[in-house]
Structures are given as structure tokens and as C-alpha cells.
Amino acid sequence: MKNRTFLVKMAILFLCVYLFQLIVKVAPGDDTWFRDISNQFSFFDYLNFRFNEWSGRIPVEAALYFFLNGKVWAWRILNTSLIISLGYLMLRTLKRKVLFQELLAVVLLLGFFSHSILSSGLLWITGSMNYLWPICGALFAMIPFADYLLRDEPEKNTIKLILSGFIGFISTHSNEQVALCMISFSVISIIVPLIKKKEINIKLIFLLLVYIIGALILFLAPGNSKRFISETATWFPGFDKLSLKDHVYVGTIWIFNKLFNEMKYIILLLSGVSTILVYRKMEDKKSFSYILVSISIVLFVIVLSVSLIDNIKFLFYDFSAIQKLDIGNGLLHFWRIGPHFFITLFPYIFWSIYLAVLICLVVLASDQKYFVLLCLLASIASMVVMFASPTIYASGNRVLTVSSVLILLVITNLIIKSNLLNNKAIWLIICTFSATNILSLFFNWLINGYSPIL
Numbered sequence: 001m002k003n004r005t006f007l008v009k010m011a012i013l014f015l016c017v018y019l020f021q022l023i024v025k026v027a028p029g030d031d032t033w034f035r036d037i038s039n040q041f042s043f044f045d046y047l048n049f050r051f052n053e054w055s056g057r058i059p060v061e062a063a064l065y066f067f068l069n070g071k072v073w074a075w076r077i078l079n080t081s082l083i084i085s086l087g088y089l090m091l092r093t094l095k096r097k098v099l100f101q102e103l104l105a106v107v108l109l110l111g112f113f114s115h116s117i118l119s120s121g122l123l124w125i126t127g128s129m130n131y132l133w134p135i136c137g138a139l140f141a142m143i144p145f146a147d148y149l150l151r152d153e154p155e156k157n158t159i160k161l162i163l164s165g166f167i168g169f170i171s172t173h174s175n176e177q178v179a180l181c182m183i184s185f186s187v188i189s190i191i192v193p194l195i196k197k198k199e200i201n202i203k204l205i206f207l208l209l210v211y212i213i214g215a216l217i218l219f220l221a222p223g224n225s226k227r228f229i230s231e232t233a234t235w236f237p238g239f240d241k242l243s244l245k246d247h248v249y250v251g252t253i254w255i256f257n258k259l260f261n262e263m264k265y266i267i268l269l270l271s272g273v274s275t276i277l278v279y280r281k282m283e284d285k286k287s288f289s290y291i292l293v294s295i296s297i298v299l300f301v302i303v304l305s306v307s308l309i310d311n312i313k314f315l316f317y318d319f320s321a322i323q324k325l326d327i328g329n330g331l332l333h334f335w336r337i338g339p340h341f342f343i344t345l346f347p348y349i350f351w352s353i354y355l356a357v358l359i360c361l362v363v364l365a366s367d368q369k370y371f372v373l374l375c376l377l378a379s380i381a382s383m384v385v386m387f388a389s390p391t392i393y394a395s396g397n398r399v400l401t402v403s404s405v406l407i408l409l410v411i412t413n414l415i416i417k418s419n420l421l422n423n424k425a426i427w428l429i430i431c432t433f434s435a436t437n438i439l440s441l442f443f444n445w446l447i448n449g450y451s452p453i454l
Contacts, residue, residue, distance in 0.1 A: 018080040030126040034064040056221025089139035111434025121401030124452030131401040134174035141168025145189035172214030177382040177402040179215040235394040251387030277365035379406035
């Protein structure tokens, strides 16, 4: 009876996600380009062409060629499965046994992604194959490492290890951000037990070597250099001549804007959950935790208030104004500094404080402090990768999918480990916001027509 109930619940969840994707169709641009390419190349000639002239993402290129050649119906079925699998795999990374209630909660938490990330990273045909699919593969491939590092339970099933190696190999040469995160976590999962003087896990070392080979195929593909030249000329002329300081300058403006504009819902959710948990653990009102919680509540209220007052939003969210400011000259002649100088820098000061307080709260709230800190650092690092890409602006918000999933992994960790899902108020918040956000995206497409780039 329990198995039948579980299957019915899973079928309903699958149907809900699947029906939402019926509105998704082949969109002008990348989708139509990949759809029409089969008229010019055979399958293997196409892969050879792309590898040598454009990208090392061979598994993604193969999937795009196959599914956009009249098989969008199959994409809908597989993509639905992978959206649900994303929730399961995040939970499986954190624990052995996954309950349906937990799976439902994590799938709903995807509704805290902004419309632009949801549409371009999870629900766009081309975008999902470049981001959602490799992310799911990476999480699956990391399960043996997570079991060993977080639970001291090495995987002994050879078939599962081979499957992890195969899927991990595909994932590491499907997406650059994913590949770097996978290899970093794999290395840490091997090194940390060694520091603790545990026995060397040869099987995990073998998997790591497989993943490194996959990443080398991706990063050393001959088409990469040609792609860089083409994209520089198209999207960011002069990008190849920028100094390291200029890359950091451009990237910092971009990352602040993305974190606190496009990813603000997931950031605010992380703030709320971590503040609640630290407050629960607080022993007295004179502790460091109490100070942090108080500051967090004040900052949280400020952000919510600003979102309701259009006239002052620019004070907190106008990150591009700094491009018109000569900071070096202003600091050298500080006696001439006017209010405009401070107004321009204010968003960076405010959100830097917010981020510092948030990181402290997350670490204090978690029982696996190094793991959550690692996920947060990986989230930032996967965005920093874009500092070296001439498509830093042109790629849109789909490149934030990896970072958003990593932050959601931290939120999931906090919620599951603290049993917050036993609280009806938490369920009400999750369901209300998620349903509102997702349905507003659906009705936007229904009224204005489907568009993956928002």
C-alpha cells in the first residue's frame, strides 16, 4: 500500500511538472539553429564540426542535435524527469533515505529561482541541456564522494561506481562551471579523509581521474579558441585586451548585480532560514549570535521595505552607476567628494555587509559548517568563471543556474537537518511563494507568448 501511495504521489508530481512544460516550444535563436543544423550535417559530421570549430561540450551538442530534430516531445518527458531528479539528487547528496515530503519541498523550492533563471536554465530546450542536465549528472556522480566525505560510508557496489564514473565523465565535458565544481569537490572528498589519516579510497581516485579526463576534453577542445575569438568580436570587442584588474572590475559589477537582483529570492530565503535556525540555537541575548540575528532582521526588513518603494530602489540596486565614477581620483581627493560618490558606492557597501552577515549566519546555523561553506564558495566561484568569458553579458541568466542550485543545496541542508519541514508555517511560505512565482511565469507566457530569455 505504501509503495502504491508513493507511486501515485510521484505520478501527480510528474504530471504537474510535465503539463507546465507543454507551453514550452522551439524558440527563435539557438533552438531553431540546432533544429535546422540536421539539414546540413550528418550526426557525426556535426559533432566533429562543433568540436573543432566551437565547443568541447560534445554530450550537449549530441543531445541538442537529437532532441531538436523533431523530438521535442521526448525532451519534455526527460526534462520533467530531470527537474524532479534534481530535487532527489540534492537530497541524496545530503542523506541516504529520501522521503517524498522532502522531495516535494525541494522541487517547490525551485520556485524561488527568478523567472529568468527558471526559463533559461531549466525550461528552455537549449538551456536545460546545457545546464539542468549536466547539473543532475554531476550530483549523481558526486554521491559516492558525498557518502564517503559526509557519512563515512564508502560505496561498495561496483556497478554503481561504474555508472557514476560514466555519468560523471559525460557531465565534466558538458559544462565548464559543472566540471570545475565536480573536480573541486572530488579532490576535497579525497584529501580531507587523508588528513584525518583514513585509508586511501582508490575507487574515488579512479573516478576523479575519469572526471579530469572529461574536463580536459572540454577545456582543451580545439574549437574553444575559435569560439573565444568569435564571441569577443560579437559580444565584447576588446575583451581579450582587458587587464586582470579590468576583468575583476567588470566581473565584480556583474556578480553583485546578479546575486542581489536576479538571485534575490533565493538569497532572501537563505537569510530567513539561517536566521530562524540561529535564533533557535541562541542561548542568551548577549551572545554573538544574538547580535548577528538582530542585524540580519534589520537588513531583511530594509530589503523588503525597499522592494515596495520604487523611488529609492536605485540606492540599493544600481550597481552599474560605479562605471561612471573615478574611484581612484575620488579617494586621492577625498576632500572634494560629494554625496554622489557615496550614493554610487552605497549598494556595494550595503550588500557586502549583508553577504558577510549571511555567511556567518549560515555557518552558525549548520551542523556541517565546512560543507555549507564549501557550497557557498563554489556558488561564488562558478560565477567568477564568467569573469574570463566575453559572453559575461550575452549569456544571460542561465549561467546562474549552477550557483542557484548550490545555494539551494545549502538551504535544503539547513531545512532537512533542522526538521523545519515539520513546521506548517514553513510549508505555507514555500508553497505560497513558489506557486505564485511559477504561475506568474506561466501566465506571462500564456499572455505574451513563450520566450526563454526574460
